[in-house]
Amino acid sequence: MTDQLIIAGTRLKSRLFAGTAGYPNQQVLLDSLEASGAELVTVSIRRVSLEGYAESLVDLLGGKYRLLPNTSGCVTARDAILTAELAREALETDWVKLELIGDRETLYPDVEQLVRAADELVRKGFIVLPYCNEDPVACQKLADVGCAAVMPLGSLIGSGRGIANPAAIELICARSPVPVVLDAGIGSASDAAYAMELGCDAVLLNTAIAKSHDPRRMAAAMRLAVEGGRLARLAGRIPERDFAEPSSPQLGLVGS
Amino acid sequence: MTRLRINGVEAEVAVATIAELLAERGIDPKARFLAVAVNGAVVRRAEWAVAALSPGDDVEIVRPLQGG
Numbered sequence: 001m002t003d004q005l006i007i008a009g010t011r012l013k014s015r016l017f018a019g020t021a022g023y024p025n026q027q028v029l030l031d032s033l034e035a036s037g038a039e040l041v042t043v044s045i046r047r048v049s050l051e052g053y054a055e056s057l058v059d060l061l062g063g064k065y066r067l068l069p070n071t072s073g074c075v076t077a078r079d080a081i082l083t084a085e086l087a088r089e090a091l092e093t094d095w096v097k098l099e100l101i102g103d104r105e106t107l108y109p110d111v112e113q114l115v116r117a118a119d120e121l122v123r124k125g126f127i128v129l130p131y132c133n134e135d136p137v138a139c140q141k142l143a144d145v146g147c148a149a150v151m152p153l154g155s156l157i158g159s160g161r162g163i164a165n166p167a168a169i170e171l172i173c174a175r176s177p178v179p180v181v182l183d184a185g186i187g188s189a190s191d192a193a194y195a196m197e198l199g200c201d202a203v204l205l206n207t208a209i210a211k212s213h214d215p216r217r218m219a220a221a222m223r224l225a226v227e228g229g230r231l232a233r234l235a236g237r238i239p240e241r242d243f244a245e246p247s248s249p250q251l252g253l254v255g256s
Numbered sequence: 257m258t259r260l261r262i263n264g265v266e267a268e269v270a271v272a273t274i275a276e277l278l279a280e281r282g283i284d285p286k287a288r289f290l291a292v293a294v295n296g297a298v299v300r301r302a303e304w305a306v307a308a309l310s311p312g313d314d315v316e317i318v319r320p321l322q323g324g
Contacts, residue, residue, distance in 0.1 A: 045321075059289070
């Protein structure tokens with residue numbers, strides 16, 4: 001079956017994008033990424049320790065996965081743009097997950113700065129995937145300035161509360177001219193499947209796997225959930241009804 | 257000695273270029289996945305050996321780490 005996800009002209013094998021942070025150890029991370037089937041995995045950009053350079057995890061991931069650097073922690077467009085430019089130099093990729101945080105407690109995006117930074121990065125030749133509000137207008141503005149996808153939040157980063165506003169996500173998916181990636185808030189496999197059923201093109205998650213009791217198993221669950229949700233979306237769900245509709249034939253009942 | 261701001265920390269160092277600064281800090285300039293910015297602008301790897309540092313320069317030395 002040909003059902004491929006294409007972002008900025010690049011075919012991605014998996015509709016599950018995985019974060020790499022917060023795992024109990026490196027081996028569990030590597031095993032979990034393998035089990036997730038993810039091709040695109042996110043990394044952050046941080047200052048090196050001035051006590052010396054140690055081999056990083058990225059040395060292990062580089063050859064096997066497509067790395068998507070993020071601008072996590074940035075609260076100004078200026079810092080986010082510099083972080084993206086440093087990421088491009090460090091990783092030799094034009095792709096960036098643009099995060100611009102407006103509030104440290106909720107990690108909600110600062111939409112005004114996000115659109116401005118996205119606009120500037122697109123002009124500088126970046127493939128911009130912005131983490132954004134579940135707001136159709138914000139998503140449209142981000143698409144208008146040339147973002148390659150939009151990544152609305154399901155619920156707060158790391159909260160595991162699933163998709164708080166499914167109607168808004170469905171609306172964004174119905175109207176977006178670019179792929180929609182549900183980013184943040186996924187708690188378990190059902191949330192990932194639901195995102196796909198609502199029409200999302202992909203799901204990006206991290207904590208739901210990394211902090212689960214058995215990350216390897218949860219990674220496999222997420223892979224299946226995203227595939228299942230996507231298939232269900234393509235198949236088309238039945239309409240909801242107010243009353244029962246018998247599925248067995250009503251003719252030839254015994255004793256009638 | 258040159259007074260620089262390196263990853264947010266003030267330091268006096270006896271170096272003239274980015275390559276020398278990295279070496280002085282125990283960072284192999286040939287290590288993969290490194291990136292450097294001076295005063296908010298990225299300096300390409302090819303220029304590290306010749307890019308001169310001036311007193312007061314704000315240097316950022318970064319690499320990728322785990323992230324979400």
